[in-house]
Amino acid sequence: MQVRCSAFLFDLDGVLVDSRAVVERTCRRWALRHQLDPEQVLQIAHGRRTRDTVRAIAPHLETDREVAWLDAAELADVDGLSAVPGSGQLLAALPASSWAVVTSCGRTLAELRLTSVGLPIPTILVTSEDVSQGKPAPDGYRLGARRLGLDPAACVVFEDAPSGIAAARGAGARVIALATIPDFTAIHWHQDRDAFVVTTQ
Numbered sequence: 001m002q003v004r005c006s007a008f009l010f011d012l013d014g015v016l017v018d019s020r021a022v023v024e025r026t027c028r029r030w031a032l033r034h035q036l037d038p039e040q041v042l043q044i045a046h047g048r049r050t051r052d053t054v055r056a057i058a059p060h061l062e063t064d065r066e067v068a069w070l071d072a073a074e075l076a077d078v079d080g081l082s083a084v085p086g087s088g089q090l091l092a093a094l095p096a097s098s099w100a101v102v103t104s105c106g107r108t109l110a111e112l113r114l115t116s117v118g119l120p121i122p123t124i125l126v127t128s129e130d131v132s133q134g135k136p137a138p139d140g141y142r143l144g145a146r147r148l149g150l151d152p153a154a155c156v157v158f159e160d161a162p163s164g165i166a167a168a169r170g171a172g173a174r175v176i177a178l179a180t181i182p183d184f185t186a187i188h189w190h191q192d193r194d195a196f197v198v199t200t201q
Contacts, residue, residue: 001176001199001200002197002198002199002200003156003174003176003197003198004192004195004196004197004198005154005155005156005174005195005196005198006098006150006154006155006194006195006196007098007099007100007145007148007150007154007155007156007196008094008098008099008100008155008156008157008158008196009099009100009101009102009141009144009145009148009155009156009157009158009168009173010099010100010101010102010157010158011047011101011102011103011157011158011159011160011161011164012101012102012103012105012110012113012114013047013103013104013105013113014046014047014084014160014161014178015084015087015158015159015160015178016083016084016087016091016101016114016119017081017082017083017084017087017113017114017116017117017119018081018082018083018084019080019081019113020080021079021080021081022074022077022078022079022080022081023042023045023046023074024042025077026070026073026074026077027041027042027045028041028042029073030066030069030070030073034058034061036057036058040057041053041057044056044057045057046161046162046163047104047135047159047160047161047162047163047164048104048134048135048161048163049104049105049128049134049135050067050070050071050104050105050106050128051063051067051128051134052134054066054067054070071106071108071109074105074109075108075109075112078112078113078116081113081116081117082117083117083118083119084178084183084184085182085183085184085185086183086184086185086186086187087119087183087184088118088119089184090184090187090189091119091120091122092120096122096123097123097148098148098196099122099124099148100122100123100124100125100126100144100147100148101114101122101124101125101126101144102126102140102141102143102144102157103125103126103127103128103140104128104134104135104140104164105127105128106127106128106129107125107127107129110125110127111125124144124147124148126140126143126144126147130143131143135161135163135164135166135167136162136163136164136166136167136170137167137170138152138167138168138169138170138171138172139167140167141155141157141167141168141170141171141173142171145171145173151172152168152171152172152173153172153173153174155173155174156173156174156175156176156196156198157171157173157174157175157176158175158176158178159175159176159177159178160177160178160179165177176198176200180200181200181201186200186201187199187200187201188200188201
């Protein structure tokens with residue numbers, strides 16, 4: 001597959017950083033605290049804001065308190081975090097003005113995860129605090145494109161979660177799903193005048 005674009009929008013967890021071990025540990029601990037089914041929590045949590053997950057799974061609990069507990073647990077746990085293969089090389093080669101990260105986690109956690117695996121913090125970082133509606137709503141990707149000075153249709157989004165793919169498509173961006181490629185070592189790109197040409201193996 002080959003696509004042309006003006007810029008890139010990256011999801012964070014599962015796309016640039018493999019944080020599966022941390023997310024699963026935290027979700028399981030939280031679920032067991034409240035006698036909830038850990039598998040159900042994990043199924044809903046993937047790619048969504050913590051606040052939206054708590055409201056969907058446990059509307060009877062006090063949302064702000066539970067979000068604070070989950071955020072603190074994730075901030076205290078970096079064991080097993082790793083950069084997705086090829087992500088560091090890709091980001092290092094791209095002009096800083098041509099890419100942004102759009103994530104469902106908060107800014108502090110996003111910066112922790114990026115720096116923990118040696119990835120740069122982007123000039124434009126859209127987090128859960130920046131939008132009133134999280135993924136699968138398109139707000140985050142629309143905002144990321146706007147901060148790059150572009151229409152979402154001029155951007156390619158890299159995503160791994162169904163909610164994130166729906167958000168990107170809802171914004172009008174083209175999507176490369178990490179389910180269809182193993183990692184960024186399968187991505188090749190070059191600049192052609194004012195555009196990037198991206199080829200996936």
